[in-house]
Amino acid sequence: MPHAPQIKIPATYMRGGTSKGVFFRLQDLPSAAQVPGASRDALLLRVIGSPDPYEKQIDGMGAATSSTSKTVILSKSDRPDHDIDYLFGQVSIDTNFVDWSGNCGNLSAAVGPFGIANGLVDAGRIPHNGTATIRIWQANIGKTILAQVPITDGQVQETGDFELDGVTFAAAEIALEFMDPADEADTTDTTDAANGSNNSASALLPTGNLVDDLVVPGVGTLRVSMINAGIPTIFLNAEALGYKGTELQSDINSDPKALAMFETIRAHGAVRMGLIARVEDAAKRQHTPKVAFVAKPLDYVSASAKEVKSQDLDLLVRALSMGKLHHAMMGTAAVAIATAAAIPGTLVNLAAGGGELSTVRFGHPSGTLRVGAQAEQINGQWTVKKVMMSRSARVLMEGWVRIPGDSF
Numbered sequence: 001m002p003h004a005p006q007i008k009i010p011a012t013y014m015r016g017g018t019s020k021g022v023f024f025r026l027q028d029l030p031s032a033a034q035v036p037g038a039s040r041d042a043l044l045l046r047v048i049g050s051p052d053p054y055e056k057q058i059d060g061m062g063a064a065t066s067s068t069s070k071t072v073i074l075s076k077s078d079r080p081d082h083d084i085d086y087l088f089g090q091v092s093i094d095t096n097f098v099d100w101s102g103n104c105g106n107l108s109a110a111v112g113p114f115g116i117a118n119g120l121v122d123a124g125r126i127p128h129n130g131t132a133t134i135r136i137w138q139a140n141i142g143k144t145i146l147a148q149v150p151i152t153d154g155q156v157q158e159t160g161d162f163e164l165d166g167v168t169f170a171a172a173e174i175a176l177e178f179m180d181p182a183d184e185a186d187t188t189d190t191t192d193a194a195n196g197s198n199n200s201a202s203a204l205l206p207t208g209n210l211v212d213d214l215v216v217p218g219v220g221t222l223r224v225s226m227i228n229a230g231i232p233t234i235f236l237n238a239e240a241l242g243y244k245g246t247e248l249q250s251d252i253n254s255d256p257k258a259l260a261m262f263e264t265i266r267a268h269g270a271v272r273m274g275l276i277a278r279v280e281d282a283a284k285r286q287h288t289p290k291v292a293f294v295a296k297p298l299d300y301v302s303a304s305a306k307e308v309k310s311q312d313l314d315l316l317v318r319a320l321s322m323g324k325l326h327h328a329m330m331g332t333a334a335v336a337i338a339t340a341a342a343i344p345g346t347l348v349n350l351a352a353g354g355g356e357l358s359t360v361r362f363g364h365p366s367g368t369l370r371v372g373a374q375a376e377q378i379n380g381q382w383t384v385k386k387v388m389m390s391r392s393a394r395v396l397m398e399g400w401v402r403i404p405g406d407s408f
Contacts, residue, residue, distance in 0.1 A: 003404070003406075004404055004405040004406035005404075005405055006402040006403060006404055006405060007030070007402065007403065007404075007405045008400035008401065008402045009024065009028060009029065009030070009043075009047075009400055009401050009402075009403070010024070010025065010028040010399075010400055011023065011024050011028075011047075011398070011399070011400060011401040012024075012114060012118075012395060012397070012398040013061065013395075013396045013397040013398070014072075014107075014110040014113075014114060014393060014394065014395055014396060015110065015167070015393060015394050015396055016104075016106050016107035016108065016109040016110030016111075016391065016393045017105065017106025017107065017108075017109050017110075017164065017166075017167070017331050017391035017392070017393070018067060018106050018164065018166035018167055018327070018328040018329070018331075018366070019067045019068065019070055019104060019106035019107050019330075019331075020063075020067070020068050020070070020107075020396065021068070021069075021070030021071055021072055021104070021107055022047055022048065022061050022070070022071050022072070022401060023071075023072045023074065023110065023114050024071070024072065024073050024074070025073075025074055025075065025118055025120070026073050026074065026075035026085075027075065029043070029073070030043070030408070032408065033408060036100075039408045040098075040408075041089075041097075041098040042407060042408040043403065043407070043408035044071045044089050044091055044098055045091060045096065045098060046060065046403045046404070046407040046408065047060060047061055047071065047401050047403055048060045048061055048062040048069055048070075048071065048091040049061065049062045050062065050069065050091050050092055050093055050094070050095075050096070051092065051093070051094055051095050051096045051097075052064075052093060052094060053094060055093050055094050057069065057093060061401060062091065062093065064093060065093075065324070065327070066090070066093075066321040066322035066323075066324060066326065067106075067321070067326065067327065067328075069090065069091045069092070069093050069322075070088070070089070070090060070091065070104055070107060071088070071089040071091060071098075072086065072087070072088055072089070072104075072107055072110075072111070072114075073087040073089070074086055074087070074111060074114060074115060074118075074120060075120065076119075076120045076121075077135075077137050079137050081135055082135045082136065082137045082144070083115060083120065083121045083122070083125065083134050083135045083136065084111055084112070084115040084120050084121065084134065084135075084136050084137065085137045085139050086108070086111045086136050086137065086138050086139060086145075087100075087139045087140060088100075088102070088103055088104045088107065088138075088140055090102070090104070090286070090287040090322070092286060092322070093322070097284065097286070099285065099286050099287035099288075100140055101140065101285055101287050101288045102140055102141060102231045102232070102287050102288040102332060103138050103140050103141050103143075103230070103231065103332050104330070104331065104332065105176075105178070105230060105231070105330060105331020105332035105333070105334060105335055105389075105391075106330065106331040106391060107331075108136065108138070108145050108147070108176055108178075108331060108391075109147065109174045109176060109331070109391035109392060109393040110393035110394075111134070111136050111145075111147065112132070112134035112136065112147035112149040112174065112393075113149055113156040113158070113174070113393050113395075114395075115134060115136075116132060116134070116149060116151075116156050117155075117156055117395075121134060126151060126154065127151055128151070128153065128154050129151060129152055129153065129154075130150075130151055131148050131149065131150055131151065132148075132149045132151050133146060133147070133148055133149075134146070134147045134148075134149055141183060143178065143179065143180060143181060144179040144180070145176060145177065145178055145179065146176070146177040146179065147174055147175075147176055148174060148175040148176075149174055150172045150173070150174070157172045158171060158172055158393070158394045158395065159171060159172060160172030160173060160392070162390065162392050164390075164391060164392055165302070165304075165306075165328060165364070165366045165367025165368055165369065166327060166328030166329070166364070166366035166367065167392065170392075171392035171393070171394050172392060173390050173391075173392060174390065174391055174392055174393055175388065175389075175390050176331075176388070176389055176390070176391060177386050177387070177388050178230060178335050178386060178387045178388075179385070179386050180384070180385060180386065181229040181230045181335050181339065181384060181386070181387055182203060182204035182228060182229045182339070182383065182384055183203065183204075183228045183229070183232070203228060204227065204228055204229055204339070204382055204383065204384065205226070205227070205228075205343075205382060206226050206228055206232075206272070206273040206274055207226060207272065207273075210225060210343065210345040210346050211223055211224070211225055211345065211346065211347060212224050212225075212226060212272070214234075214265070214268060214269055214272055215268070216264055216265050216268045217264070217268075218261075218264060219261055219264060219265060222236055222240055222241075222265065223236070223237060223240065223347065224236050224269065224347070225340055225346040225347040225348060226269060226272065226273050226289075227336045227339055227340045227346070227348075228273065228336075229335055229336050229339035229340075229384055229387070230331075230332040230333065230334070230335025230336045230339065230387065231288055231289070231290055231330070231332035231333060231335070231336060232270075232273055232275055232288050232289035232290070232336075233289055233290045233291070233292055233319075233333055233336035233337075233340075234265065234266065234269035234273070234289055234290070234291050234292070235292050235293070235294055235336075235340060235346070235347045235348050236265070236291070236292070236293045236294070236347070237293065237294060237295070237347055237351070238293040238294060238295035238316070238318070239295065241261075241293055243293060243295070243318070244295060244298060244316075245293065245294060245295025245296075245298065245315075245316030245317070245318060245363075246295075246298050246300035246316060246363075247318055247325070247365070248302075248303050248325075248365045249303065249324070249325045249326075249327055249365055251325075252318070252320075252324075252325040253324050253325050259323060259324070262291050262320050262323075263282070263323060265291055266282060266289060266290075266291045266320075267279045267280075267282035269289060269291070270282050270285065270288075270289050273289060275288065275289060286322050286323070287321075287322065290319055290320065290321060290330065290332075290333050290336070291319070291320045292317055292318060292319035292320070292333060292336075292337070293317070293318055293319075294315055294316065294317050294347055294348050294351040295315065295316040295351055296315060296316070296351055296353075297310035297311075297313040297314065297315060297316060297363065298310050298316065300316075300363065302365065302366055302367045303327060303365050303366050304366060304367070306367055308363050308367060308368060312361065312368065313361055313362060313363045313368065314341070314352040314353065314357070314360040314361050314362060315341070315348065315351040315352040315353075315360060315362050315363070316351070316362065316363045316364075317329065317337055317348075317362045317363070317364055318364065318365065319333045319364075321333075325365070326364075326365070327365055327366055328364050328365060328366040328367070328369075329362075329364040329366075329369055331389070331391065334369060334371050334387075334389055335371070335373075335387045335389075337360070337362060337371060338359075338360065338371035338372060338373035338387045338388075338389070339373050339375060339384045339387060341357050341360045341371075341373065342356075342357055342358060342373040342374075342375035342384065343375055343382050344356060358372055358373065358374070359371065359372040359373075360372075369389065370389070370390075371387065371388070371389045372387065372388045372389070373386070373387045373388070374386050374387075
């Protein structure tokens with residue numbers, strides 16, 4: 001019986017921050033995948049190599065972690081004062097599912113460089129030498145990101161001496177500003193997320209409280225701060241879970257009971273945040289919310305054997321993504337951390353010493369990261385104007401990806 005031959009699709013494999021993924025121009029996708037729906041999802045799943053019951057993604061571009069099972073679709077923006085429309089798809093490793101419910105903050109750093117190199121930014125906005133300010137519309141969550149991309153001789157400057165813990169080699173620094181990152185939508189329907197609609201639930205403080213008691217069957221009643229900025233995140237105290245906040249990936253990911261506990265917390269927190277209607281719906285919303293635990297600074301040794309000193313930190317944070325402890329820190333979760341730290345009385349703020357904090361440096365499994373936020377209270381309601389951090393990005397490979405022609 002004859003089989004359909006492979007087709008090839010123009011694509012670029014890029015690292016952005018501590019993540020990497022396959023980048024496409026919308027116009028380069030087959031026509032059936034240029035619109036949201038089953039064909040687009042099936043194509044991206046096949047490109048990445050999912051669903052894979054072996055959880056290795058051997059037959060695709062994924063690398064079997066939440067940080068590397070990622071896809072990005074970009075197009076020239078027709079929105080006023082924006083250059084690029086950016087749509088992110090988090091591809092499940094072992095299930096037939098692409099999650100469109102949130103952004104990837106790390107890959108946000110690669111959007112500007114890709115857009116410049118692939119003709120998505122007007123040439124007049126790119127200096128011959130200097131910095132190009134790229135205005136990005138993040139379609140999953142309906143927010144603006146500003147990226148400061150270094151330019152040398154009219155080309156993106158990728159090499160440099162900026163070091164980012166969680167990335168082995170230095171590169172050029174890309175400063176990011178996540179503008180007005182709090183989600184202020186008020187429905188739980190996420191079916192249009194792949195089309196750029198912002199239908200995920202709740203405001204900056206979904207319950208209106210800085211700290212809540214979250215009842216989690218089989219676990220107990222936990223003190224949590226639930227923040228919806230950058231990405232919905234549930235923060236807990238490490239001590240309440242029996243942790244120190246210095247844990248590395250193997251300490252959590254090798255413990256099935258711990259992973260099951262965190263997933264139960266995530267599911268019940270998602271309901272409390274208004275992101276889903278039922279606990280069982282969490283299985284179909286794997287990318288959001290995130291779960292993180294915080295602690296006061298302690299000395300520890302990072303995953304790269306680097307000694308991290310408590311005096312260099314404001315707090316410790318460990319976060320889970322797609323059911324596993326992240327090897328560093330998700331960029332969107334860093335936005336949530338910066339926001340929560342800037343609001344006096346949250347668990348994140350208290351772990352960092354309390355009071356008014358505009359910047360914090362936190363320790364994660366791979367080292368440290370400095371983030372800043374501009375938050376203020378207006379008429380009794382907290383709002384955040386922007387969150388700032390620096391990342392880097394680099395093209396790893398460009399050309400075409402190939403998939404069987406009948407796979408989507």
